[in-house]
Amino acid sequence: MANQVIVNTDIRKGTINKNIYGHFAEHLGRCIYEGIWVGEDSSIPNTKGIRNDVLEALKQIKVPVLRWPGGCFADEYHWKDGVGPRENRKRMVNTHWGGVVENNHFGTHEFMLLCELLECEPYICGNVGSGTVQEMSEWVEYMTFEGESPMANWRRENGHDEPWKLKYFGVGNENWGCGGNMRPEYYADLYRRFQTYVRNYGDNKIYKIAGGANIDDYNWTEVLMQNAAGLMDGLSLHYYTIPGDFWLGKGSAVDFPEDEWFITMKKALHMDELIRKHGTIMDKYDPDKRIGMIIDEWGTWFDVEPGTNPGFLYQQNTIRDALVAGLHFNIFHNHSDRVQMTNIAQTVNVLQAMILTEGEKMILTPTYHVFDMYKVHQDAELLAVDSTFGTYELNGEKLPQVTVSASKDASGKVHISLCNIDHQNEAVLDLDLRGINAADKKVSGTIITADAMNAHNTFEQPDVVKPAAFNGVAVQGNKLAIKLPAMSVVTIAVE
Ligand code: AHR
Numbered sequence: 001m002a003n004q005v006i007v008n009t010d011i012r013k014g015t016i017n018k019n020i021y022g023h024f025a026e027h028l029g030r031c032i033y034e035g036i037w038v039g040e041d042s043s044i045p046n047t048k049g050i051r052n053d054v055l056e057a058l059k060q061i062k063v064p065v066l067r068w069p070g071g072c073f074a075d076e077y078h079w080k081d082g083v084g085p086r087e088n089r090k091r092m093v094n095t096h097w098g099g100v101v102e103n104n105h106f107g108t109h110e111f112m113l114l115c116e117l118l119e120c121e122p123y124i125c126g127n128v129g130s131g132t133v134q135e136m137s138e139w140v141e142y143m144t145f146e147g148e149s150p151m152a153n154w155r156r157e158n159g160h161d162e163p164w165k166l167k168y169f170g171v172g173n174e175n176w177g178c179g180g181n182m183r184p185e186y187y188a189d190l191y192r193r194f195q196t197y198v199r200n201y202g203d204n205k206i207y208k209i210a211g212g213a214n215i216d217d218y219n220w221t222e223v224l225m226q227n228a229a230g231l232m233d234g235l236s237l238h239y240y241t242i243p244g245d246f247w248l249g250k251g252s253a254v255d256f257p258e259d260e261w262f263i264t265m266k267k268a269l270h271m272d273e274l275i276r277k278h279g280t281i282m283d284k285y286d287p288d289k290r291i292g293m294i295i296d297e298w299g300t301w302f303d304v305e306p307g308t309n310p311g312f313l314y315q316q317n318t319i320r321d322a323l324v325a326g327l328h329f330n331i332f333h334n335h336s337d338r339v340q341m342t343n344i345a346q347t348v349n350v351l352q353a354m355i356l357t358e359g360e361k362m363i364l365t366p367t368y369h370v371f372d373m374y375k376v377h378q379d380a381e382l383l384a385v386d387s388t389f390g391t392y393e394l395n396g397e398k399l400p401q402v403t404v405s406a407s408k409d410a411s412g413k414v415h416i417s418l419c420n421i422d423h424q425n426e427a428v429l430d431l432d433l434r435g436i437n438a439a440d441k442k443v444s445g446t447i448i449t450a451d452a453m454n455a456h457n458t459f460e461q462p463d464v465v466k467p468a469a470f471n472g473v474a475v476q477g478n479k480l481a482i483k484l485p486a487m488s489v490v491t492i493a494v495e
Helices: 052-060 072-076 108-118 133-144 150-157 184-196 218-231 258-285 319-334 366-377
Strands: 003-015 022-024 065-068 092-094 100-102 121-126 168-171 207-214 234-241 292-300 339-345 355-358 361-364 381-388 391-394 397-400 402-408 414-420 427-434 443-449 473-476 479-484 488-494
Touching: 003 402, 003 414, 022 292, 052 108, 052 355, 052 361, 065 108, 065 168, 065 339, 108 121, 108 133, 121 133, 133 150, 133 184, 168 184, 184 207, 184 218, 207 218, 207 292, 218 234, 218 258, 234 258, 234 339, 258 292, 258 319, 258 391, 258 397, 292 319, 319 339, 319 366, 319 381, 319 402, 319 414, 319 443, 319 488, 366 402, 366 414, 366 443, 366 488, 414 427, 414 479, 443 473, 479 488
Parallel strands: 003 427, 022 065, 022 339, 065 121, 121 168, 168 207, 207 234, 234 292, 292 339
Antiparallel strands: 003 381, 092 100, 355 361, 381 402, 391 397, 402 414, 414 488, 427 479, 443 488, 473 479
16 A cells, blocks of 8 residues: 655644653662762762763753652652751662662752753652652642741751742652552542642642553543542553563563564554543543643563663663654654653663663663654644555554654744654655645655664664664655655654
8 A cells, every 4th residue: 555644734733742752760770870860979970960971861852851759669759868968868678679778869959950950840759659648748848938938948958048940740650559559539539638738839830640540441540530630730641562461571672573573563552542542531521631641651661681680670772662762752742632741761771761871881772862853843833644554564463554743843844753663664655745845945854773673772882773864755846755664763854
């Protein structure tokens, strides 16, 4: 079947919220410690304890928002243990993630500094599972109250006079599981109670995010919306792309056969159905789409690298991950009327990471490069796209071979992003650009692709998978003739 795309550059369908490109950093394995925080005395060059190489790399991809401190860790994190002189901070056991000792050296002040350096919004997840209403309420007071109060004064004593701006606050994490094993009715009531004390001080207005469903638990969404819609600004959703079985074996990040490539693509595409179905329930209670769907955990989840701590969730990252990232962004863009934020899990050294470190060494993953290629869509206007694609088939199963999304930025530049998920075949497309004359425009592109399904970067060979100029696009009248190689993610710019 011929692959045909029509991009209507005059039909704008709303803004692609830049927060769709959000990140998530948990106290898990080597994400915070080593990956971000090395301490002021480290031989690794750092800014007040935060490693400079990682900082610079993250600045490049324009991280808009960063979620912290978990994840499952959030519901056993007691923020007061993580402020004040570091040498006096209480140590705790990180029971979820490897049973290691957490020294609390990276706490609220360090996280806020990281966000300042990245120029991104902080998104803090509070503790409902094992915390108290008072503890949550005082955390918000500590961070955002300007006047005289016990918490604001304590913040000053700890070296920060001015309150921070804090917009995004999550009331618990996965409260159906590690965050307390609650029923939705019980959590809905707790959400109503806890959020009451998440106060807006001065002109700081908090966007409250309720803990949402796991995968296809539509009943959770229904109960939360029915009982608490009026008290929330966002409702979360968690979905990971796991080729195998979560408990019996997820599959290797690097050593996998072609059917695992196929199933990974299929499972990544499932995100579209989840957004539509959860979105339909949200529409019933919130037809004006005031409440954002906040997909604050997504990405690939494979078996840990052999020989590494099973509780550290360290996995390699291949061209397959790049495709998963591109597929997700195309889906998120096309649902940007409801999806206001997403946070890939996780930023450094954990799950589908942007960055891997080994002591002072650092490499960028294929996923990182897709974030870089797609950042042009941040806060751009989504364009109407009509498409017909052929199929990608394996063992009698079929998937659409290509996915697409397009946007127009503030300067009028159009960007079209395409993913060819077929591991063997190129895709030849005809792209009709309506509303502009392609012949008068400069057309260029960037591609990330590889020859092998499991191509990846290592500390010895850090540039095996990286973006390159795309020369598979030609202007023909008002159309673009495009050849997408197998296993490729492409962004085309028309200016
Ligand atoms: O991202 C790893 C874990 O996955 C998070 O801590 C938890 O929320 C989810 O189950």
